[in-house]
Amino acid sequence: MPELPEVETIRRQLRPALVNREIGAVDAHSSEKFQPALEAAGTTITDLRRRGKYLIFDLDDGHEMLAHLGMTGSFRIDPSTTGSPDHERVGPHVRAVWQLDGGEDLIFRDIRRFGRLRVVPAGEYEGVPTLAAMGPEPLSDDFTGASLHHAVKRSTRAIKTQLLSQRPVAGVGNIYADEALFLAGIHPRRSRVGRDRCDTLAQTIKDVIAQGIDNGGTTLRDYVDAAGDEGSNQHALHVYGRAGEPCDQCGETLRSIVLDARTTCFCPACQT
DNA sequence: CCAGCAGCCTGAAAGC
DNA sequence: TGCTTTCAGGCTGCTG
Numbered sequence: 001m002p003e004l005p006e007v008e009t010i011r012r013q014l015r016p017a018l019v020n021r022e023i024g025a026v027d028a029h030s031s032e033k034f035q036p037a038l039e040a041a042g043t044t045i046t047d048l049r050r051r052g053k054y055l056i057f058d059l060d061d062g063h064e065m066l067a068h069l070g071m072t073g074s075f076r077i078d079p080s081t082t083g084s085p086d087h088e089r090v091g092p093h094v095r096a097v098w099q100l101d102g103g104e105d106l107i108f109r110d111i112r113r114f115g116r117l118r119v120v121p122a123g124e125y126e127g128v129p130t131l132a133a134m135g136p137e138p139l140s141d142d143f144t145g146a147s148l149h150h151a152v153k154r155s156t157r158a159i160k161t162q163l164l165s166q167r168p169v170a171g172v173g174n175i176y177a178d179e180a181l182f183l184a185g186i187h188p189r190r191s192r193v194g195r196d197r198c199d200t201l202a203q204t205i206k207d208v209i210a211q212g213i214d215n216g217g218t219t220l221r222d223y224v225d226a227a228g229d230e231g232s233n234q235h236a237l238h239v240y241g242r243a244g245e246p247c248d249q250c251g252e253t254l255r256s257i258v259l260d261a262r263t264t265c266f267c268p269a270c271q272t
Numbered sequence: 273c274c275a276g277c278a279g280c281c282t283g284a285a286a287g288c
Numbered sequence: 289t290g291c292t293t294t295c296a297g298g299c300t301g302c303t304g
Contacts, residue, residue, distance in 0.1 A: 001297065033280095053298080071297060072282080093282090112281045114298065130299065157275075164298080174297070221284085221296075261277080262297060278302085287293070 002069040004138065004171025005212030006223050006231065007053050010075055013226035015048040017077050018057070018106065024099040031113065037096035039119035040065045052134050052170035064122050066131070070114025072222040080105045111222060135169045138209045143169055145199030152193055159201075160188035161260050169205060174262050175218055175240045180204040182239045187271045188257075188264050211236060239265040 002010075022044045028037040043059040050056065055075075057065040067073070072093075080103050096108040096117060108117070118128065125132040135151060136142035151168035152159065162168055163177045172180070181188050183204035186197055193201065217223055217231030220241060224230055234241075238248060243256030243265050252269035 003298095068299080070281090070299080110281095111283075112296090114281065116299080129301095155274095161275095166299095260297095263295090274304105276303085279300090280298105283296100285293100285295080288291085 001071050001173060001175070001220070002053060002073065002217070002223055003173035003176050003212070004050075004053060004209055005176070005215075005233065006217035006225075007050055007055060007069060007171070008213050009217045009231065010069075010226045011048055011050045011055060014055075014075060014077065014106075018045045018048050018100075021045050022101040023106075024101065026099070027097045028117075029095040029113075031095075033113065033116045034095045034108075036119045037065070037098065037108070037117045039063070040098060051131060051137075052166055053173070054131055058122070059119075062122055063119050066116075066118045066120060066128065067108070068116045070110060070112065070116065072111040073115035074109050074222075074224055075226050076107050076109070076228065077104050077226070078107055079103065130166050133167055135167050138169050138171060138205050143202060143206070145195065145202040148202045148205075149193070149195045149198035152198070156191050158189045158191055158259060159186060159193050160264060163205075164260065164262070169202075171209065172205060174264075175220075175237070176205070176208050176212060178240045178265050179208045179238060182266060182271060183207065185270055185272065188259055188266050190272070239267060241265065 023040050026038045026041045028034045040059060043061045045057055046060050047058040055067040059065060093109045093111045094107055095110045098106040100106055136147060148168050152162050155162055160177050163172050184201040186201060212218060212233045215231055215233035215236060218233040219230035220234055239254055242254050245254055247254055247267040247270060250269050252267055254265055255268050257264050
C-alpha cells in the first residue's frame with residue numbers, strides 16, 4: 001500500500017524520464033476515476049512533484065494531473081507496444097496509458113481500482129479535500145513537535161486516527177503510523193498527546209519516513225516501484241504485521257486491534 | 273463543522 | 289477438491 005516513501009520512490013524514478021516529454025494519445029479505463037487521464041493529451045510534462053501520497057504531473061497548459069495510487073496502483077514506462085493506445089493489449093489491470101513522444105508509454109496499473117486520476121488547474125485543489133487540507137511534509141522544517149502539537153491538541157480522536165487524516169502531517173499511512181507510534185512509545189488509541197510526546201512523535205515520524213525512502217518503500221503485498229522492483233523496508237518493521245510475535249524492545253507479545261477499520265499493531269507494554 | 277461510517281474494489285488466503 | 293467467506297485499507301461523500 002503506497003504511502004509517502006513508496007510514492008517518493010516512484011517519483012524519483014519517473015521524473016528524469018518524464019520531464020519535457022509530450023503526451024500524445026491517451027487511453028483510460030471507463031471508470032470516472034481514470035477518465036480524467038484523457039485531459040492530459042497534447043500537453044508536455046514540465047515537472048513531476050509529490051505532495052503527501054499524491055503524484056503531481058505539471059503540464060505546460062497550466063494544469064496539473066494528480067495521481068493517487070490507492071492501495072495497489074503502480075506506474076511504469078514501457079516501450080509502446082501498439083500503434084494505437086489500447087489498454088486491453090498491454091496487460092491486466094491497466095487503467096490508463098499515455099503515449100509519450102519517442103515511442104514509449106506511461107502506464108498506470110491498479111488492481112483494485114482504489115487509485116484515482118484528476119486534472120485540475122495548477123494549485124486548485126478545492127475539489128480534492130484531502131489534498132486541500134493536507135498538513136506539512138514530514139521531512140520539511142515546517143513539520144515540528146510544535147506544529148504537530150498544535151494540530152492535535154484540540155481533538156479528542158485517537159492519535160492514530162488523526163495521523164491518518166493527513167491533516168497534522170502529510171503522507172503517513174497505516175504502516176508508518178504504527179511504526180512511528182511504537183518508536184515514540186505512544187498508544188495508538190491515546191487522544192491526549194502533550195507537547196513533549198509530540199516532539200518525540202514528530203521525530204519518529206521523520207525517522208520512519210526517511211528510512212522508508214532509503215529502503216525503497218515497504219512491500220507487503222502489491223507494491224512495486226516504477227522499475228517493477230519491490231522495496232525492502234518490510235524487513236525493518238517493528239510492529240506492523242507482527243501481532244503475536246515478541247516486541248523486539250521488551251519481549252512482550254505484540255497485539256493487533258482494529259481502529260477505524262484498520263489493522264493496528266502495537267506493543268501493550270512499550271506504548272501508553 | 274466534525275465524527276462516524278458505508279462504499280468502492282479484487283485477489284489471496286482461510287474456512288467449510 | 290471446490291466453493292464461500294474473510295481480509296487487506298485510503299479516500300470520498302453522506303448522515304447525524
